[in-house]
Amino acid sequence: MLLKTILNRVAPQKGFVYGRVTLTTEGERPALEVEIEPRRGSRPVCSGCHRKRPGYDRLPPRRFEFVPLWQVAVLFVYAMRRVDCPKCGVVVEEVPWGDGKNHLTVAYRWFLAGWARRLSWQEVASAFHTTWEAVYRAVDHAVAWGLQRRSLSGIEALGVDEVQWQRGHNYLTLVYQIDAGARRLLWVGLDRTEESLRGFFRMLSDEAKASIRYLCSDMWKPYLNVLAREASGAIHVLDRFHIMQAMNEAIDEVRAEEARRLKREGYEPVLKHARWCLLKRPENLTKKQTVKLAELVKYNLRSVRSYLLREDFQRFWTYQYSGWAGRFLREWCARTMRSRIEPMKKVARTLRGHEALILNWFKARGTISAGVAEGLNNKVKLTTRRAYGFRTFHAVQIALYHSLGDLPEPEFTHKFC
Template structure:
């Protein structure tokens, strides 16, 4: 089976096609280079307003690092188009496999971030022949995406606690959703003061706080005071 066939099965991009796959030399090492081209008559997407726009010109070929295939570092090669957008003016097109000027594909960042949950970032970098910085940026990308797309509605139970992260009584306040069958970290704040826990409830909003049915915490007075004030209807389990 051809590599292009596999790519079309697992990583197909609307309005783009895989033109060729070649084994090449890049920075002294053998790599797989996958050339991507736009479909005929396909309009580019403006990176400013995300609307289809007429072409303006083409830039030099850019390399986007993709998931390694059979141990070979793999790159998508694409000649970026600039568009003449009636709203935004001349802009570089938006492509579905990468974000902004990032040289890593979204798929590769998802791949590295997945393994970063199972191994140290250094081990991930060494295993997949990449750098610690690329693993870091991959995790950062996934966290940012998750924060933008998470839903905070219909949360009925939260847990509040502190963790020491440094000698000398340096603490972080952490708040989790602890509904039955669904547990996740919601928020982290510096210190364990009354101001800190108030910051969480400001982030969470008054409407959501009034829908809470259970709050679990220790007997740290700043927590007890603010929880009673801002989520007093909830059963507070100490």
């Protein structure tokens, strides 16, 4: 079968025909050069107004890189025509396989973008003998195309969270759709300020805002302020994961301080190797950790009392009615405030200040899953860890949209990836 026959089957070009194919061995890699000519009698299309116009002249031949065949580069060679457009003037024609001054064909950009969802960008560049910059431009093209055509209507549940990016206190604000039938990344904002989250709501229409019924977030004050203003009619739930994470951080702080005190005062180092015994749930402990925990609870340690307070709080999530749950929450906070363990008292004060939002969990139970947002966050961290060379916000932004945005893609005669 001739290469022209394959190309006509998988990548037909309306208004153009494939011509002579030659194998060149110049440079580091062999390449198949495929000449393209306008179909006889066809008129060029203006790249400005997208209408057929009379031709003006032709430019020197250009090479467009197509999807490689058997690791051999495939290059389309075509002398672009210029058109004499009464509206746009003398401009270069529009061709179906490429756009602008980009030397990559549209099909090859989508091919690279498809692989960039599976591998790191550097691995894609190495596998297909191209550059990191070419893969970056391919993903940028795919994301821009998808963002222009995605639908933001009918969103009922939103999850808002932040992840650390790069070194230091650099954060990204992430907004997810966490409906039961649609889970995707909707927004990536730089930093975790009110302004960064407001950027998402400025993008939504009034109709889209009105359809939001549930919100899920952590206790970060700027997020709470924006959500209260922009989606006041929605039920706002504080994320269960972040509540328990705050307790674990308090327990770890108590354990570290107490371990240092015991060592300083010459006591037996009973808290050595005890960190995960106190942080993990009992059902997730190994046999060795279970034995260690059973030994620890015999001591009247602040770390153990903090652990027992956290385990007692787990009963909160088992209540069926918010009234009884609220009563339990207030009693738990009162007991914690009497414990004289400052990190746990800080958690209790935080829970008291957000009691209404915490109790909203019972109104939304069974409707949304806060764990979905945390699962997406883990995928975000995986994407950023794989991101060799992501030094700019725009690069990490398009990588996250590409991996987690569930963006639409065009229909092709043949899908290469």
